[in-house]
Amino acid sequence: MESLANLESFVKSAEFGGFSAAARRLGLTPAAVSRNVAMLERNMGVRLFHRSTRKLALTDEGERFLQAIGGSLEALQAAIAEASCEGEPAGMLKVSMSVTFGCDYILPRLADFMRQYPHIRPDYHFENRQVDLIAEGYDAAIGGGFELPLALQVRLLAPLHVVAVASPAYMQGRTTPVDPSDLAALDGIVLRSSRTGRINQRIMCNAAGEEMAALQPETLVFNDPAAMCRAAILGLGVALLAMPDVLPHLAQGTLVRLLPRWYADLGSISLYYPSKSMLPGKTRAFIDHVVELFRRERLAERFAGSLE
Known part of the structure:
Protein backbone atom coordinates (compact mmCIF):
# COMPACT_ATOMS: atom_id res chain seq x y z
CA MET A 1 0.00 0.00 0.00
CA GLY A 71 -11.32 12.78 -5.65
CA SER A 72 -10.47 9.66 -3.66
CA LEU A 73 -7.36 11.20 -2.10
CA GLU A 74 -9.34 14.08 -0.57
CA ALA A 75 -11.94 11.68 0.78
CA LEU A 76 -9.18 9.54 2.27
CA GLN A 77 -7.53 12.57 3.90
CA ALA A 78 -10.83 13.63 5.47
CA ALA A 79 -11.55 10.10 6.68
CA ILE A 80 -8.10 9.78 8.29
CA ALA A 81 -8.35 13.21 9.94
CA GLU A 82 -11.75 12.50 11.45
CA ALA A 83 -10.91 8.94 12.50
CA SER A 84 -7.72 10.10 14.21
CA CYS A 85 -9.78 12.55 16.31
CA GLU A 86 -12.39 10.00 17.35
CA GLY A 87 -14.94 11.24 14.85
CA GLU A 88 -14.62 14.93 15.72
CA PRO A 89 -14.32 17.41 12.80
CA ALA A 90 -10.64 17.97 12.11
CA GLY A 91 -8.09 19.25 9.63
CA MET A 92 -7.09 22.47 7.89
CA LEU A 93 -10.12 24.62 7.01
CA LYS A 94 -9.37 27.03 4.15
CA VAL A 95 -12.04 29.75 3.82
CA SER A 96 -12.19 32.96 1.74
CA MET A 97 -14.13 36.07 2.79
CA SER A 98 -13.92 39.82 2.31
CA VAL A 99 -11.65 41.80 4.62
CA THR A 100 -14.29 43.96 6.29
CA PHE A 101 -16.96 41.28 6.58
CA GLY A 102 -14.50 38.71 7.89
CA CYS A 103 -12.93 41.04 10.46
CA ASP A 104 -16.24 42.49 11.68
CA TYR A 105 -18.45 39.40 11.82
CA ILE A 106 -16.49 36.11 11.49
CA LEU A 107 -13.19 36.80 13.27
CA PRO A 108 -14.79 37.99 16.56
CA ARG A 109 -16.50 34.56 16.85
CA LEU A 110 -13.41 32.53 15.98
CA ALA A 111 -12.51 31.79 19.61
CA ASP A 112 -15.92 30.19 20.19
CA PHE A 113 -15.55 28.13 17.01
CA MET A 114 -12.11 26.88 18.05
CA ARG A 115 -13.31 25.96 21.54
CA GLN A 116 -16.14 23.93 20.02
CA TYR A 117 -13.91 22.30 17.37
CA PRO A 118 -10.38 22.12 18.81
CA HIS A 119 -9.10 19.81 16.05
CA ILE A 120 -9.97 22.19 13.18
CA ARG A 121 -7.18 24.55 12.10
CA PRO A 122 -8.70 27.68 10.49
CA ASP A 123 -6.85 29.01 7.43
CA TYR A 124 -8.84 32.20 6.75
CA HIS A 125 -8.08 34.27 3.65
CA PHE A 126 -9.31 37.89 3.75
CA GLU A 127 -9.66 39.05 0.14
CA ASN A 128 -12.14 41.06 -1.91
CA ARG A 129 -12.51 38.71 -4.86
CA GLN A 130 -14.43 35.70 -6.06
CA VAL A 131 -12.26 32.62 -5.64
CA ASP A 132 -12.22 29.36 -7.57
CA LEU A 133 -12.91 26.87 -4.78
CA ILE A 134 -11.75 23.79 -6.64
CA ALA A 135 -8.69 25.16 -8.41
CA GLU A 136 -7.46 27.09 -5.36
CA GLY A 137 -8.20 24.43 -2.78
CA TYR A 138 -10.76 26.28 -0.65
CA ASP A 139 -13.19 24.41 1.57
CA ALA A 140 -15.73 27.26 1.56
CA ALA A 141 -16.13 30.97 0.86
CA ILE A 142 -18.46 33.79 1.85
CA GLY A 143 -19.29 36.52 -0.63
CA GLY A 144 -21.91 38.11 -2.83
CA GLY A 145 -22.64 40.32 -5.80
CA PHE A 146 -21.59 37.76 -8.42
CA GLU A 147 -22.93 34.66 -10.15
CA LEU A 148 -21.83 31.31 -8.76
CA PRO A 149 -21.20 28.18 -10.87
CA LEU A 150 -24.06 25.69 -10.80
CA ALA A 151 -21.69 22.98 -9.57
CA LEU A 152 -21.34 24.64 -6.17
CA GLN A 153 -23.56 24.24 -3.13
CA VAL A 154 -24.90 27.57 -1.85
CA ARG A 155 -26.47 28.70 1.43
CA LEU A 156 -28.12 32.12 1.19
CA LEU A 157 -27.31 34.09 4.34
CA ALA A 158 -28.65 37.62 3.89
CA PRO A 159 -29.57 40.22 1.27
CA LEU A 160 -26.69 42.22 -0.21
CA HIS A 161 -27.99 45.78 -0.13
CA VAL A 162 -25.90 48.87 -0.90
CA VAL A 163 -26.79 52.20 0.74
CA ALA A 164 -25.59 55.81 0.55
CA VAL A 165 -23.54 57.05 3.51
CA ALA A 166 -21.51 60.10 4.51
CA SER A 167 -20.04 61.56 7.68
CA PRO A 168 -22.10 64.02 9.76
CA ALA A 169 -19.31 66.58 9.29
CA TYR A 170 -19.51 66.30 5.49
CA MET A 171 -23.28 66.79 5.45
CA GLN A 172 -23.18 69.80 7.78
CA GLY A 173 -24.34 72.83 5.80
CA ARG A 174 -25.22 70.75 2.74
CA THR A 175 -28.69 70.00 1.38
CA THR A 176 -29.86 66.49 2.31
CA PRO A 177 -30.64 64.49 -0.85
CA VAL A 178 -34.27 63.48 -1.39
CA ASP A 179 -33.76 60.83 -4.08
CA PRO A 180 -30.75 59.20 -5.82
CA SER A 181 -30.59 61.89 -8.51
CA ASP A 182 -29.62 64.41 -5.81
CA LEU A 183 -26.33 62.56 -5.24
CA ALA A 184 -25.02 64.29 -8.38
CA ALA A 185 -24.68 67.48 -6.34
CA LEU A 186 -22.41 65.88 -3.72
CA ASP A 187 -18.81 64.64 -3.87
CA GLY A 188 -18.74 61.00 -4.92
CA ILE A 189 -16.50 58.27 -3.50
CA VAL A 190 -16.88 55.62 -6.19
CA LEU A 191 -15.70 52.06 -6.76
CA ARG A 192 -13.71 50.88 -9.76
CA SER A 193 -14.21 47.18 -10.44
CA SER A 194 -10.93 45.27 -10.17
CA ARG A 195 -12.34 42.73 -12.62
CA THR A 196 -13.59 45.04 -15.40
CA GLY A 197 -11.76 48.29 -14.69
CA ARG A 198 -15.04 50.21 -14.94
CA ILE A 199 -16.69 52.49 -12.39
CA ASN A 200 -19.57 50.63 -10.74
CA GLN A 201 -22.92 52.25 -11.53
CA ARG A 202 -25.77 51.57 -9.12
CA ILE A 203 -29.51 51.51 -9.69
CA MET A 204 -31.32 52.22 -6.44
CA CYS A 205 -34.87 51.18 -5.57
CA ASN A 206 -37.36 51.62 -2.75
CA ALA A 207 -40.19 49.65 -1.14
CA ALA A 208 -42.69 51.16 -3.59
CA GLY A 209 -40.85 49.54 -6.49
CA GLU A 210 -39.46 52.79 -7.92
CA GLU A 211 -36.00 52.65 -9.51
CA MET A 212 -33.53 55.46 -10.14
CA ALA A 213 -29.88 55.65 -11.18
CA ALA A 214 -27.43 56.99 -8.60
CA LEU A 215 -25.09 59.04 -10.81
CA GLN A 216 -22.29 60.23 -8.55
CA PRO A 217 -19.47 62.55 -9.56
CA GLU A 218 -16.17 60.65 -9.69
CA THR A 219 -14.55 62.88 -7.09
CA LEU A 220 -12.56 60.01 -5.57
CA VAL A 221 -12.06 56.60 -7.18
CA PHE A 222 -11.03 53.51 -5.20
CA ASN A 223 -10.82 49.79 -5.90
CA ASP A 224 -11.58 48.67 -2.33
CA PRO A 225 -14.77 49.15 -0.26
CA ALA A 226 -12.81 49.42 3.00
CA ALA A 227 -10.90 52.41 1.62
CA MET A 228 -14.17 53.98 0.43
CA CYS A 229 -15.65 53.58 3.89
CA ARG A 230 -12.61 55.17 5.49
CA ALA A 231 -12.76 58.09 3.07
CA ALA A 232 -16.44 58.63 3.88
CA ILE A 233 -15.69 58.63 7.62
CA LEU A 234 -12.98 61.24 6.98
CA GLY A 235 -15.62 63.51 5.45
CA LEU A 236 -14.46 63.32 1.83
CA GLY A 237 -17.84 62.65 0.24
CA VAL A 238 -20.70 60.19 -0.23
CA ALA A 239 -20.08 56.45 -0.73
CA LEU A 240 -22.41 53.65 -1.80
CA LEU A 241 -21.45 50.68 0.36
CA ALA A 242 -22.88 47.33 1.47
CA MET A 243 -24.81 47.34 4.73
CA PRO A 244 -22.43 44.91 6.53
CA ASP A 245 -19.54 47.30 5.82
CA VAL A 246 -21.25 50.39 7.26
CA LEU A 247 -23.45 48.98 10.02
CA PRO A 248 -20.87 49.41 12.85
CA HIS A 249 -20.16 52.99 11.75
CA LEU A 250 -23.86 53.86 11.58
CA ALA A 251 -24.22 52.55 15.14
CA GLN A 252 -21.24 54.61 16.31
CA GLY A 253 -22.46 57.75 14.55
CA THR A 254 -19.30 58.17 12.45
CA LEU A 255 -21.47 57.70 9.36
CA VAL A 256 -25.08 58.63 8.64
CA ARG A 257 -27.31 57.01 6.07
CA LEU A 258 -28.60 59.23 3.28
CA LEU A 259 -31.73 58.33 1.34
CA PRO A 260 -32.88 55.89 4.08
CA ARG A 261 -35.67 54.44 1.93
CA TRP A 262 -33.44 53.82 -1.10
CA TYR A 263 -30.95 50.99 -1.66
CA ALA A 264 -29.28 49.05 -4.47
CA ASP A 265 -30.04 45.32 -4.48
CA LEU A 266 -26.98 43.27 -5.51
CA GLY A 267 -28.47 39.87 -4.69
CA SER A 268 -27.41 37.84 -1.68
CA ILE A 269 -24.53 37.24 0.67
CA SER A 270 -23.88 33.51 0.30
CA LEU A 271 -21.83 30.78 1.87
CA TYR A 272 -20.69 28.47 -0.91
CA TYR A 273 -18.70 25.26 -1.00
CA PRO A 274 -17.86 22.44 -3.43
CA SER A 275 -20.63 20.04 -4.31
CA LYS A 276 -19.71 16.74 -2.68
CA SER A 277 -21.70 13.69 -1.78
CA MET A 278 -19.72 13.39 1.45
CA LEU A 279 -19.05 16.81 2.96
CA PRO A 280 -16.00 16.81 5.30
CA GLY A 281 -16.87 17.29 8.95
CA LYS A 282 -14.74 20.44 9.19
CA THR A 283 -16.69 22.10 6.37
CA ARG A 284 -20.05 21.04 7.81
CA ALA A 285 -19.01 22.43 11.21
CA PHE A 286 -18.10 25.79 9.66
CA ILE A 287 -21.36 25.98 7.70
CA ASP A 288 -23.40 25.25 10.83
CA HIS A 289 -21.38 27.82 12.79
CA VAL A 290 -21.99 30.61 10.24
CA VAL A 291 -25.70 29.79 9.76
CA GLU A 292 -26.23 29.81 13.53
CA LEU A 293 -24.34 33.12 13.82
CA PHE A 294 -26.66 34.75 11.28
CA ARG A 295 -29.73 33.33 13.04
CA ARG A 296 -28.67 34.24 16.57
CA GLU A 297 -27.60 37.80 15.76
CA ARG A 298 -30.38 38.43 13.21
CA LEU A 299 -27.81 39.50 10.63
CA ALA A 300 -30.10 38.95 7.64
CA GLU A 301 -32.58 41.43 9.10
CA ARG A 302 -29.88 43.90 10.09
CA PHE A 303 -28.18 43.76 6.69
CA ALA A 304 -31.39 44.63 4.83
CA GLY A 305 -31.28 48.15 3.44
CA SER A 306 -34.98 48.23 2.64
CA LEU A 307 -37.44 50.06 4.85
CA GLU A 308 -41.20 49.66 4.61
Whole structure:
Protein backbone atom coordinates (compact mmCIF):
# COMPACT_ATOMS: atom_id res chain seq x y z
CA MET A 1 0.00 0.00 0.00
CA GLU A 2 1.44 3.39 -1.03
CA SER A 3 1.89 5.98 1.75
CA LEU A 4 -0.51 8.91 1.97
CA ALA A 5 2.43 11.37 2.13
CA ASN A 6 3.74 10.16 -1.24
CA LEU A 7 0.31 10.43 -2.85
CA GLU A 8 -0.30 13.91 -1.39
CA SER A 9 3.06 15.12 -2.67
CA PHE A 10 2.31 13.81 -6.16
CA VAL A 11 -1.20 15.30 -6.36
CA LYS A 12 -0.21 18.72 -5.01
CA SER A 13 2.87 18.88 -7.27
CA ALA A 14 0.65 18.15 -10.25
CA GLU A 15 -1.99 20.70 -9.15
CA PHE A 16 0.46 23.54 -8.48
CA GLY A 17 3.05 22.74 -11.16
CA GLY A 18 6.09 22.34 -8.93
CA PHE A 19 7.59 20.90 -5.78
CA SER A 20 8.06 24.30 -4.10
CA ALA A 21 4.40 25.32 -4.50
CA ALA A 22 3.27 21.88 -3.33
CA ALA A 23 5.59 22.11 -0.32
CA ARG A 24 4.03 25.42 0.76
CA ARG A 25 0.55 23.89 0.57
CA LEU A 26 1.58 20.76 2.50
CA GLY A 27 3.81 22.45 5.08
CA LEU A 28 6.89 20.50 3.94
CA THR A 29 10.23 21.41 2.35
CA PRO A 30 10.59 21.15 -1.45
CA ALA A 31 13.25 18.49 -0.90
CA ALA A 32 10.81 16.39 1.14
CA VAL A 33 8.12 16.64 -1.55
CA SER A 34 10.65 15.72 -4.24
CA ARG A 35 11.76 12.67 -2.21
CA ASN A 36 8.15 11.55 -1.70
CA VAL A 37 7.42 11.77 -5.41
CA ALA A 38 10.65 9.95 -6.28
CA MET A 39 9.74 7.17 -3.83
CA LEU A 40 6.27 6.89 -5.38
CA GLU A 41 7.80 6.62 -8.86
CA ARG A 42 10.28 4.00 -7.64
CA ASN A 43 7.54 1.94 -5.97
CA MET A 44 5.31 2.12 -9.06
CA GLY A 45 8.12 1.58 -11.53
CA VAL A 46 7.08 4.49 -13.76
CA ARG A 47 8.10 8.12 -14.23
CA LEU A 48 5.24 10.45 -13.30
CA PHE A 49 6.85 13.83 -14.11
CA HIS A 50 9.10 15.33 -16.75
CA ARG A 51 11.56 17.43 -14.73
CA SER A 52 13.48 20.49 -15.92
CA THR A 53 15.05 23.49 -14.22
CA ARG A 54 12.12 25.67 -15.30
CA LYS A 55 9.00 23.55 -14.85
CA LEU A 56 7.42 20.25 -13.90
CA ALA A 57 5.10 18.45 -16.33
CA LEU A 58 3.16 15.21 -16.04
CA THR A 59 4.13 12.27 -18.19
CA ASP A 60 1.39 10.29 -19.93
CA GLU A 61 1.57 7.78 -17.08
CA GLY A 62 1.36 10.62 -14.57
CA GLU A 63 -1.75 12.03 -16.28
CA ARG A 64 -3.48 8.64 -16.19
CA PHE A 65 -2.55 8.08 -12.56
CA LEU A 66 -3.80 11.54 -11.52
CA GLN A 67 -7.13 10.89 -13.25
CA ALA A 68 -7.40 7.47 -11.64
CA ILE A 69 -6.94 8.94 -8.17
CA GLY A 70 -9.68 11.51 -8.84
CA GLY A 71 -11.32 12.78 -5.65
CA SER A 72 -10.47 9.66 -3.66
CA LEU A 73 -7.36 11.20 -2.10
CA GLU A 74 -9.34 14.08 -0.57
CA ALA A 75 -11.94 11.68 0.78
CA LEU A 76 -9.18 9.54 2.27
CA GLN A 77 -7.53 12.57 3.90
CA ALA A 78 -10.83 13.63 5.47
CA ALA A 79 -11.55 10.10 6.68
CA ILE A 80 -8.10 9.78 8.29
CA ALA A 81 -8.35 13.21 9.94
CA GLU A 82 -11.75 12.50 11.45
CA ALA A 83 -10.91 8.94 12.50
CA SER A 84 -7.72 10.10 14.21
CA CYS A 85 -9.78 12.55 16.31
CA GLU A 86 -12.39 10.00 17.35
CA GLY A 87 -14.94 11.24 14.85
CA GLU A 88 -14.62 14.93 15.72
CA PRO A 89 -14.32 17.41 12.80
CA ALA A 90 -10.64 17.97 12.11
CA GLY A 91 -8.09 19.25 9.63
CA MET A 92 -7.09 22.47 7.89
CA LEU A 93 -10.12 24.62 7.01
CA LYS A 94 -9.37 27.03 4.15
CA VAL A 95 -12.04 29.75 3.82
CA SER A 96 -12.19 32.96 1.74
CA MET A 97 -14.13 36.07 2.79
CA SER A 98 -13.92 39.82 2.31
CA VAL A 99 -11.65 41.80 4.62
CA THR A 100 -14.29 43.96 6.29
CA PHE A 101 -16.96 41.28 6.58
CA GLY A 102 -14.50 38.71 7.89
CA CYS A 103 -12.93 41.04 10.46
CA ASP A 104 -16.24 42.49 11.68
CA TYR A 105 -18.45 39.40 11.82
CA ILE A 106 -16.49 36.11 11.49
CA LEU A 107 -13.19 36.80 13.27
CA PRO A 108 -14.79 37.99 16.56
CA ARG A 109 -16.50 34.56 16.85
CA LEU A 110 -13.41 32.53 15.98
CA ALA A 111 -12.51 31.79 19.61
CA ASP A 112 -15.92 30.19 20.19
CA PHE A 113 -15.55 28.13 17.01
CA MET A 114 -12.11 26.88 18.05
CA ARG A 115 -13.31 25.96 21.54
CA GLN A 116 -16.14 23.93 20.02
CA TYR A 117 -13.91 22.30 17.37
CA PRO A 118 -10.38 22.12 18.81
CA HIS A 119 -9.10 19.81 16.05
CA ILE A 120 -9.97 22.19 13.18
CA ARG A 121 -7.18 24.55 12.10
CA PRO A 122 -8.70 27.68 10.49
CA ASP A 123 -6.85 29.01 7.43
CA TYR A 124 -8.84 32.20 6.75
CA HIS A 125 -8.08 34.27 3.65
CA PHE A 126 -9.31 37.89 3.75
CA GLU A 127 -9.66 39.05 0.14
CA ASN A 128 -12.14 41.06 -1.91
CA ARG A 129 -12.51 38.71 -4.86
CA GLN A 130 -14.43 35.70 -6.06
CA VAL A 131 -12.26 32.62 -5.64
CA ASP A 132 -12.22 29.36 -7.57
CA LEU A 133 -12.91 26.87 -4.78
CA ILE A 134 -11.75 23.79 -6.64
CA ALA A 135 -8.69 25.16 -8.41
CA GLU A 136 -7.46 27.09 -5.36
CA GLY A 137 -8.20 24.43 -2.78
CA TYR A 138 -10.76 26.28 -0.65
CA ASP A 139 -13.19 24.41 1.57
CA ALA A 140 -15.73 27.26 1.56
CA ALA A 141 -16.13 30.97 0.86
CA ILE A 142 -18.46 33.79 1.85
CA GLY A 143 -19.29 36.52 -0.63
CA GLY A 144 -21.91 38.11 -2.83
CA GLY A 145 -22.64 40.32 -5.80
CA PHE A 146 -21.59 37.76 -8.42
CA GLU A 147 -22.93 34.66 -10.15
CA LEU A 148 -21.83 31.31 -8.76
CA PRO A 149 -21.20 28.18 -10.87
CA LEU A 150 -24.06 25.69 -10.80
CA ALA A 151 -21.69 22.98 -9.57
CA LEU A 152 -21.34 24.64 -6.17
CA GLN A 153 -23.56 24.24 -3.13
CA VAL A 154 -24.90 27.57 -1.85
CA ARG A 155 -26.47 28.70 1.43
CA LEU A 156 -28.12 32.12 1.19
CA LEU A 157 -27.31 34.09 4.34
CA ALA A 158 -28.65 37.62 3.89
CA PRO A 159 -29.57 40.22 1.27
CA LEU A 160 -26.69 42.22 -0.21
CA HIS A 161 -27.99 45.78 -0.13
CA VAL A 162 -25.90 48.87 -0.90
CA VAL A 163 -26.79 52.20 0.74
CA ALA A 164 -25.59 55.81 0.55
CA VAL A 165 -23.54 57.05 3.51
CA ALA A 166 -21.51 60.10 4.51
CA SER A 167 -20.04 61.56 7.68
CA PRO A 168 -22.10 64.02 9.76
CA ALA A 169 -19.31 66.58 9.29
CA TYR A 170 -19.51 66.30 5.49
CA MET A 171 -23.28 66.79 5.45
CA GLN A 172 -23.18 69.80 7.78
CA GLY A 173 -24.34 72.83 5.80
CA ARG A 174 -25.22 70.75 2.74
CA THR A 175 -28.69 70.00 1.38
CA THR A 176 -29.86 66.49 2.31
CA PRO A 177 -30.64 64.49 -0.85
CA VAL A 178 -34.27 63.48 -1.39
CA ASP A 179 -33.76 60.83 -4.08
CA PRO A 180 -30.75 59.20 -5.82
CA SER A 181 -30.59 61.89 -8.51
CA ASP A 182 -29.62 64.41 -5.81
CA LEU A 183 -26.33 62.56 -5.24
CA ALA A 184 -25.02 64.29 -8.38
CA ALA A 185 -24.68 67.48 -6.34
CA LEU A 186 -22.41 65.88 -3.72
CA ASP A 187 -18.81 64.64 -3.87
CA GLY A 188 -18.74 61.00 -4.92
CA ILE A 189 -16.50 58.27 -3.50
CA VAL A 190 -16.88 55.62 -6.19
CA LEU A 191 -15.70 52.06 -6.76
CA ARG A 192 -13.71 50.88 -9.76
CA SER A 193 -14.21 47.18 -10.44
CA SER A 194 -10.93 45.27 -10.17
CA ARG A 195 -12.34 42.73 -12.62
CA THR A 196 -13.59 45.04 -15.40
CA GLY A 197 -11.76 48.29 -14.69
CA ARG A 198 -15.04 50.21 -14.94
CA ILE A 199 -16.69 52.49 -12.39
CA ASN A 200 -19.57 50.63 -10.74
CA GLN A 201 -22.92 52.25 -11.53
CA ARG A 202 -25.77 51.57 -9.12
CA ILE A 203 -29.51 51.51 -9.69
CA MET A 204 -31.32 52.22 -6.44
CA CYS A 205 -34.87 51.18 -5.57
CA ASN A 206 -37.36 51.62 -2.75
CA ALA A 207 -40.19 49.65 -1.14
CA ALA A 208 -42.69 51.16 -3.59
CA GLY A 209 -40.85 49.54 -6.49
CA GLU A 210 -39.46 52.79 -7.92
CA GLU A 211 -36.00 52.65 -9.51
CA MET A 212 -33.53 55.46 -10.14
CA ALA A 213 -29.88 55.65 -11.18
CA ALA A 214 -27.43 56.99 -8.60
CA LEU A 215 -25.09 59.04 -10.81
CA GLN A 216 -22.29 60.23 -8.55
CA PRO A 217 -19.47 62.55 -9.56
CA GLU A 218 -16.17 60.65 -9.69
CA THR A 219 -14.55 62.88 -7.09
CA LEU A 220 -12.56 60.01 -5.57
CA VAL A 221 -12.06 56.60 -7.18
CA PHE A 222 -11.03 53.51 -5.20
CA ASN A 223 -10.82 49.79 -5.90
CA ASP A 224 -11.58 48.67 -2.33
CA PRO A 225 -14.77 49.15 -0.26
CA ALA A 226 -12.81 49.42 3.00
CA ALA A 227 -10.90 52.41 1.62
CA MET A 228 -14.17 53.98 0.43
CA CYS A 229 -15.65 53.58 3.89
CA ARG A 230 -12.61 55.17 5.49
CA ALA A 231 -12.76 58.09 3.07
CA ALA A 232 -16.44 58.63 3.88
CA ILE A 233 -15.69 58.63 7.62
CA LEU A 234 -12.98 61.24 6.98
CA GLY A 235 -15.62 63.51 5.45
CA LEU A 236 -14.46 63.32 1.83
CA GLY A 237 -17.84 62.65 0.24
CA VAL A 238 -20.70 60.19 -0.23
CA ALA A 239 -20.08 56.45 -0.73
CA LEU A 240 -22.41 53.65 -1.80
CA LEU A 241 -21.45 50.68 0.36
CA ALA A 242 -22.88 47.33 1.47
CA MET A 243 -24.81 47.34 4.73
CA PRO A 244 -22.43 44.91 6.53
CA ASP A 245 -19.54 47.30 5.82
CA VAL A 246 -21.25 50.39 7.26
CA LEU A 247 -23.45 48.98 10.02
CA PRO A 248 -20.87 49.41 12.85
CA HIS A 249 -20.16 52.99 11.75
CA LEU A 250 -23.86 53.86 11.58
CA ALA A 251 -24.22 52.55 15.14
CA GLN A 252 -21.24 54.61 16.31
CA GLY A 253 -22.46 57.75 14.55
CA THR A 254 -19.30 58.17 12.45
CA LEU A 255 -21.47 57.70 9.36
CA VAL A 256 -25.08 58.63 8.64
CA ARG A 257 -27.31 57.01 6.07
CA LEU A 258 -28.60 59.23 3.28
CA LEU A 259 -31.73 58.33 1.34
CA PRO A 260 -32.88 55.89 4.08
CA ARG A 261 -35.67 54.44 1.93
CA TRP A 262 -33.44 53.82 -1.10
CA TYR A 263 -30.95 50.99 -1.66
CA ALA A 264 -29.28 49.05 -4.47
CA ASP A 265 -30.04 45.32 -4.48
CA LEU A 266 -26.98 43.27 -5.51
CA GLY A 267 -28.47 39.87 -4.69
CA SER A 268 -27.41 37.84 -1.68
CA ILE A 269 -24.53 37.24 0.67
CA SER A 270 -23.88 33.51 0.30
CA LEU A 271 -21.83 30.78 1.87
CA TYR A 272 -20.69 28.47 -0.91
CA TYR A 273 -18.70 25.26 -1.00
CA PRO A 274 -17.86 22.44 -3.43
CA SER A 275 -20.63 20.04 -4.31
CA LYS A 276 -19.71 16.74 -2.68
CA SER A 277 -21.70 13.69 -1.78
CA MET A 278 -19.72 13.39 1.45
CA LEU A 279 -19.05 16.81 2.96
CA PRO A 280 -16.00 16.81 5.30
CA GLY A 281 -16.87 17.29 8.95
CA LYS A 282 -14.74 20.44 9.19
CA THR A 283 -16.69 22.10 6.37
CA ARG A 284 -20.05 21.04 7.81
CA ALA A 285 -19.01 22.43 11.21
CA PHE A 286 -18.10 25.79 9.66
CA ILE A 287 -21.36 25.98 7.70
CA ASP A 288 -23.40 25.25 10.83
CA HIS A 289 -21.38 27.82 12.79
CA VAL A 290 -21.99 30.61 10.24
CA VAL A 291 -25.70 29.79 9.76
CA GLU A 292 -26.23 29.81 13.53
CA LEU A 293 -24.34 33.12 13.82
CA PHE A 294 -26.66 34.75 11.28
CA ARG A 295 -29.73 33.33 13.04
CA ARG A 296 -28.67 34.24 16.57
CA GLU A 297 -27.60 37.80 15.76
CA ARG A 298 -30.38 38.43 13.21
CA LEU A 299 -27.81 39.50 10.63
CA ALA A 300 -30.10 38.95 7.64
CA GLU A 301 -32.58 41.43 9.10
CA ARG A 302 -29.88 43.90 10.09
CA PHE A 303 -28.18 43.76 6.69
CA ALA A 304 -31.39 44.63 4.83
CA GLY A 305 -31.28 48.15 3.44
CA SER A 306 -34.98 48.23 2.64
CA LEU A 307 -37.44 50.06 4.85
CA GLU A 308 -41.20 49.66 4.61
